Amino acid sequence: MVFARNLTKHTQTHPFLKWAGGKRQLIPQMDKFFPKKYNKYIEPFIGGGAVFFYLLPENSIISDNNPDLINCYKVVKEDVEGLIESLKKHRYEKDYYYEIRSLDRDQNQYAELSDVEKASRSIYLNKSGYNGLYRVNSKGLFNVPFGRHKNPKICDEENLRKVSIVLKNVKIVLGSFEICLDFAEKDDFVYLDPPYYPLSDTALFTSYTKNSFDKSSQIKLHEVFKELDNRGCKIVLSNSYSEFILDLYKDFKIVTLKAKRNINSNSQKRGLINEVLILN
Ligand SMILES: C[S@@+](CC[C@H](N)C(=O)[O-])C[C@H]1O[C@@H](n2cnc3c(N)ncnc32)[C@H](O)[C@@H]1O
The missing domain is CATH 1.10.1020.10 (Adenine-specific Methyltransferase, Domain 2)
Incomplete structure (x- = not known):
């Protein structure tokens, strides 16, 4: 069993890309829900990797289905x-x-x-x-x-040189989120940060790639969540505070967080909205 790596001045890094839905601002509220001990760290919707760069886990696997994004991680690591x-x-x-x-x-x-x-x-x-x-x-x-x-x-x-060092032992994989089932075992920590279920048709931005993340993808993700739970993984999942998500995960622990988000895509208005963390 390993602990999250201690941050030192030498290894302190931050995401090298700005990413829609980045979790940087929410980390102070999320931190107390992260497991303190785990084996591997697995993050299948890595995006800008705010949580990964905060935890700097020793032994990890990161993935995403965006080929340009995964290419960036591989190039920062290798060249x-x-x-x-x-x-x-x-x-x-x-x-x-x-x-x-x-x-x-x-x-x-x-x-x-x-x-x-x-x-x-x-x-x-x-x-x-x-x-x-x-x-x-x-x-x-x-x-x-x-x-x-x-x-x-x-x-x-x-920062890029520090990130490159941090990525040296990280496995970087291109693929849809189900790929985490190829790696996840008992006592691994899996952080899931999918495109959020929209609060309304236009309010939330869900199209990161050509294939947007629709209701059936959320249902498939819930199946993966349950399978990870059966295997004894420690799971944390972020999503919107919506009736659909609250109902889908009603058998698990649900915590509410407050996030600053653009509430309305047509205006520049920002406000505090509820989001959820789901834990097993
Ligand atoms: C909310 S963002 C993650 C943000 C990240 N936690 C951060 O702090 O920057 C969701 C990510 O899921 C990826 N994605 C969308 N559909 C996916 C799928 N089916 N499988 C894997 N990744 C997917 C997107 O490319 C995007 O990077």
């Missing part, structure tokens, strides 16, 4: 110096941004980019695009407009 060199070439300029953004419009041209060039493009677009969002349209093309930043840090060398 951080190549990535830094490539990131330094980017410029924060509108025309240049749209030129780099358009590289995925021609899939043959995109396929010719190296993994380092693809990761460098994704990180550049994430740092320079509007609100640091990752969003693709129905054809899978990145469609976030140019941002309104003053002087974005496109290449945070120090």
Whole structure:
């Protein structure tokens, strides 16, 4: 049984991507519900990895079904110096941004980019695009407009090098969340942070990739949750405070958290809304 690694100045890192639904602001409320002892750490909806970078678990497996995102993690792990060199070439300029953004419009041209060039493009677009969002349209093309930043840090060398060290022993997997069942065993800690079940049709952003996470995906995830529970895993799941989710997980422990979110996608209004943590 291992404990979460102690944070030291040397290893302290933060997510290298800004991600919609990132959990950074909620960690102070979530911390007391995380198990103190566990074997492996498994996070199948890694996104920006706020919880992973907070815990810095010794022995972990992270996955996501977004190929560009998983490529970024692999490149940071395997060739951080190549990535830094490539990131330094980017410029924060509108025309240049749209030129780099358009590289995925021609899939043959995109396929010719190296993994380092693809990761460098994704990180550049994430740092320079509007609100640091990752969003693709129905054809899978990145469609976030140019941002309104003053002087974005496109290449945070120090953090990227630390992240690369942290990732050295981490298994990084591309795949849908069910893949966690290939690895999960008794006493593993599984943190599940899926796209949230929407509170209304327009209120919440659920389309991170081409295939949005619909009701049937939430039901499939609930089946996976129950299977992990049967195996003796320690599970924490985040989701929206909605009747559907409260009912789906009514046999488990449900805790309410308060999150600052954009309540209405049409306005810039932010307010406190309830979210849930589900624990077994
Ligand atoms: C709420 S975000 C996770 C945010 C992350 N916890 C953070 O702090 O940044 C949900 C993630 O689930 C991923 N995703 C969506 N559908 C998925 C699926 N079927 N299997 C695995 N990952 C999926 C998205 O690509 C996105 O990264």
